[in-house]
Amino acid sequence: MDLRFLDLPELRLKYYVFGSGGSPRALITAAIHGDEVTGVFAAYKLIEYLRQKGSGIAGTAIIIPVVNVLGFNARTRFNPVDYVDMNRVFPEGAGSAITKKIVKFVWELASSSDYVLDLHCAGLNSYQYILALHKEFPKVREFANIIPWDTVVESTGTRGQLFVEATHRGIPAVIIETRGGDGYYDREWGEELYRVTLGMLVNLGVVSDSSVSTYSKTEKTYYGKLVHVKTPVEGFPEFIVEPGAFVMKGDVLSQVSGETIRSPVSGKVIRVERNTFVFSDSSVASIAPFEEQ
Ligand SMILES: [Zn+2]
Known part of the structure; x- marks a missing residue:
């Protein structure tokens, strides 16, 4: 396990690198929207699992549990410094120097990854789903297909989102939206999201764990927008x-x-x-x- 930092004058962004550094490389991000905490909960559970596992990691997992550090502190969707929605300004960034530096940093990690999974919350009364450009991009559909969750929804494809920009660069990328928001997380759905992300890493061949692999046989339904x-x-x-x-x-x-x-x-x-x-x-x-x- 390797805990690393992006140090800026105003903040310190933590990220974790597990494995050899080789392929397959999966980037997992949470709290690009600072008030969406359930993904952060799942990301830290995943970090704890990988930390204890030590060996048995064939590829590389890079996890950023909190992308929008100041928004997470302030429980706001936007970066409170400039009110920029960080998930609308990839790959260049916009607004303050903080937003630009974080966005460019995350984009560098995404560009050198084989898969990108971005964790979000769809509100306190929602059902978990994978959001993807699954109709247009066969590689995205293949990726969504090995994520052990039953519901895949077509994205509107709004540009500037991390997963949309990565998809257009040929890197399979999806969002998982789960229950939570407004600075609150849902423990039950956070546990479920953790199991889904771990199952994804097993199915990608990043992690080997025979007790997890059976979870991969999930029937899926693909929906429209x-x-x-x-x-x-x-x-x-x-x-x-x-x-x-x-x-x-x-x-x-x-x-x-x-x-x-x-x-x-x-x-x-x-x-x-x-x-x-x-x-x-x-x-x-x-x-x-x-x-x-
Ligand atoms: Zn979000």
């Missing part, structure tokens, strides 16, 4: 469906101030709003649509 369902009125939503549930087109998702919100598509419920106030024309649920629609 997320459909965000909006409410026409404001109010306190009364959710009807749970994240992870399947719905048919026309099924009731939520009630807001007496209005019934129905799903415009058939698919899987990824996120619902609850325990909060929603404004008119804002999203109350996100549905991953079945691909053949």
Whole structure:
């Protein structure tokens, strides 16, 4: 195990390198959005596992548990110094010198890796999913296919995201979005995310561990781009469906101030709003649509 640092005048960014330095090389990042803590929890569990393992690492695993160091400290999505969303400005960076230096540093590590996995949170009422450009890029689909999780959603492909830019450079890269956000993590989903990332490293051949490999046989469903369902009125939503549930087109998702919100598509419920106030024309649920629609 090798704990290393990127030292800047304002902060110290920690990262961990396990293995020989050779291929396959996998980069795992978390908290590019500083308030998304569940990925940080999973990353530290993975670091602990690899630290205790010592031998049996055939390739290289590079883990940055917290990319947006100042945002993580302040529990903000953005870098609080410049309000830049770090996951919109790859590979060059933007805003302050801090953001530019961190983005360029992470990009250097990504460019020299064979695979990139970036961990995010989709909110406190969400179902875990792999987000990828799986339709356009066969190598990305192959990569997603060996990650032991059941739900893969097509990305909108917004440029400037670490995984999108890496994908366009020919490096298979995906995000895993899990439950958490606003500075809070979910322990149960954090444990699940840890098992998924470890299973991925085993399936890539970075780590050998026979007790983990059986976990790789996961049936997958590939979905289209997320459909965000909006409410026409404001109010306190009364959710009807749970994240992870399947719905048919026309099924009731939520009630807001007496209005019934129905799903415009058939698919899987990824996120619902609850325990909060929603404004008119804002999203109350996100549905991953079945691909053949
Ligand atoms: Zn995020």
